[in-house]
Amino acid sequence: MATITDTSFFQRFAIQRRVLHALMMREVITRFGRDNLGVLWLVGEPMIFTLGVATLWTMSGLNHSSGVPIVAIAVTGYSSVLMWRNSASRCGSAIEQNKPLLYHRSVQTIDVFLTRIALEIGGATASFIVLSSFFIYIGWMRAPVDILLVLTGWLMLAWFGASLALLIGGGTALSPIVERIWHPAAYLLFPMSGAAFMVDWLPQNLQRIVLLLPMVHGVEILRQGYFGNVVRSHYDISYMAVSCLVLSLMGLYIVRQAAKRVEF
Amino acid sequence: MLSVENVSKVYATRQGPRMVLNDVSLQLAPGRNIGILGRNGAGKSTLIRLISGAERPTSGHIRRRMRVSWPLAFGGAFQPHLTGLDNLKFVCRVYGVNYKPLVPFVEEFTELGIYFREPVEHYSHGMLTRLAFALSMAIEFDCFLIDEAMVVGDVRFHERCHVELFQKRKDRAFILVTHEAHVIKLYCENAAVLHAGQLLSFSSVDAAYDFYQSTMTEHAAQHRD
Numbered sequence: 253m254a255t256i257t258d259t260s261f262f263q264r265f266a267i268q269r270r271v272l273h274a275l276m277m278r279e280v281i282t283r284f285g286r287d288n289l290g291v292l293w294l295v296g297e298p299m300i301f302t303l304g305v306a307t308l309w310t311m312s313g314l315n316h317s318s319g320v321p322i323v324a325i326a327v328t329g330y331s332s333v334l335m336w337r338n339s340a341s342r343c344g345s346a347i348e349q350n351k352p353l354l355y356h357r358s359v360q361t362i363d364v365f366l367t368r369i370a371l372e373i374g375g376a377t378a379s380f381i382v383l384s385s386f387f388i389y390i391g392w393m394r395a396p397v398d399i400l401l402v403l404t405g406w407l408m409l410a411w412f413g414a415s416l417a418l419l420i421g422g423g424t425a426l427s428p429i430v431e432r433i434w435h436p437a438a439y440l441l442f443p444m445s446g447a448a449f450m451v452d453w454l455p456q457n458l459q460r461i462v463l464l465l466p467m468v469h470g471v472e473i474l475r476q477g478y479f480g481n482v483v484r485s486h487y488d489i490s491y492m493a494v495s496c497l498v499l500s501l502m503g504l505y506i507v508r509q510a511a512k513r514v515e516f
Numbered sequence: 517m518l519s520v521e522n523v524s525k526v527y528a529t530r531q532g533p534r535m536v537l538n539d540v541s542l543q544l545a546p547g548r549n550i551g552i553l554g555r556n557g558a559g560k561s562t563l564i565r566l567i568s569g570a571e572r573p574t575s576g577h578i579r580r581r582m583r584v585s586w587p588l589a590f591g592g593a594f595q596p597h598l599t600g601l602d603n604l605k606f607v608c609r610v611y612g613v614n615y616k617p618l619v620p621f622v623e624e625f626t627e628l629g630i631y632f633r634e635p636v637e638h639y640s641h642g643m644l645t646r647l648a649f650a651l652s653m654a655i656e657f658d659c660f661l662i663d664e665a666m667v668v669g670d671v672r673f674h675e676r677c678h679v680e681l682f683q684k685r686k687d688r689a690f691i692l693v694t695h696e697a698h699v700i701k702l703y704c705e706n707a708a709v710l711h712a713g714q715l716l717s718f719s720s721v722d723a724a725y726d727f728y729q730s731t732m733t734e735h736a737a738q739h740r741d
Contacts, residue, residue, distance in 0.1 A: 266612075267612075270609060270610060270611075270612050271610055273609055274605075274606050274609030274610045277605070277606070277609065278595060278598060278602070278606050281597075281598060281602060282595075282597045282598070349595075350595065352593050352594050352595055352596070353593070353595055353606070354570060355568070355570045355586050355587065355593035356570075356586050356593060356607070356610050356611075357568060357569030357570065357584075357586065358610055358611075359610060511572075512572055514570075514571055514572075515527065515571060516565060516570065516571065
């Protein structure tokens with residue numbers, strides 16, 4: 253089964269670094285292309301969404317009595333969605349779009365996924381920072397209370413997004429049905445993901461159900477860090493960590509299976 | 517030394533598993549070459565892809581103790597949305613080579629003109645082949661894997677490939693697969709035939725050639741019945 257070459261661990265490390273760099277440059281060209289304003293859309297899309305949500309909620313008078321500003325809920329919520337939805341969606345099509353590049357021996361299936369995950373997480377992080385800085389600057393949002401907790405929530409969401417992306421990407425490479433299911437699933441998960449609500453606002457039986465979703469914990473951690481004790485959050489970081497760990501292992505296994513079956 | 521040891525490859529098809537290569541072994545020393553003859557669908561390209569490492573064998577081992585190229589054929593190894601230049605940069609980054617000194621050679625060899633900076637998806641078959649060939653010449657390999665690359669393209673392209681590969685790089689090893697026996701007779705010192713999933717080696721190129729011709733007539737006879 254194996255392919256044996258006389259390369260040491262460090263040589264392999266250097267090769268993978270080169271490959272990831274090459275893939276990253278390749279992705280940047282097509283994602284943020286020459287002809288379209290890709291980098292601008294990185295911030296533009298969540299910006300339009302946030303402004304839209306803020307307008308709708310203000311107009312409908314649904315502004316919550318909890319004293320939590322709606323713009324901040326929308327920014328933290330949508331940015332969290334970007335973390336898990338985009339990397340998974342981008343990995344779904346990754347192998348199909350990069351297949352010719354796998355002709356080069358050192359370019360492996362996992363490298364293609366890792367590149368896209370890094371790019372999506374980097375993009376979502378950049379848009380989160382730019383967007384919240386902007387809203388803080390114009391006074392629609394306050395600065396985060398506990399930046400370390402914000403960072404913890406963000407990193408947990410990144411982990412969840414990465415493991416989900418490996419699962420969807422590897423699964424799609426094995427069977428296109430996975431991507432077909434992923435698209436409706438992503439739409440269904442969106443309203444349940446905690447993007448537009450805090451767990452505390454829900455009735456108790458519903459709270460138990462949404463807390464089964466790992467990303468809800470991530471959003472709660474993020475908002476606890478952002479708003480501090482103004483809000484009551486419900487989360488269990490160890491539940492989220494265990495879920496992410498299980499998903500990561502499953503994702504890595506599936507990617508390995510997919511890599512064995514690359515065919516031209 | 518490049519060695520292929522008891523390699524088999526099974527593909528899943530709708531009619532169940534199909535064994536394309538059955539226990540194939542092959543050795544190639546640095547600087548030597550071999551031509552592999554096989555009819556269409558005999559598994560030549562599969563063997564080349566396995567040796568290159570683009571695909572993995574179902575069983576068996578492939579040991580590469582020299583720098584082995586990717587399958588040198590038509591534009592298989594390109595990302596269609598990238599330009600020719602982007603693809604050159606990509607390949608150079610992957611193999612750890614500075615691309616800048618290589619641009620003149622690739623531009624000159626491929627004769628792509630302004631298309632060198634246009635997306636590869638707009639290239640013709642001939643343009644893709646020229647780019648593929650130029651890129652694999654740009655990176656230094658000890659062993660080239662050639663998948664009927666000499667068959668496509670015009671006479672002028674053939675001549676230039678000939679110069680680059682068989683004159684300027686005559687110290688390198690190569691494996692050439694084709695269904696055209698005369699190509700092997702022209703370029704290879706050893707020959708083998710891929711037939712019914714097995715790789716049969718012969719003491720001389722002529723013996724391989726004779727056997728290959730006999731499988732062709734046998735095949736034709738079967739189809740007449």
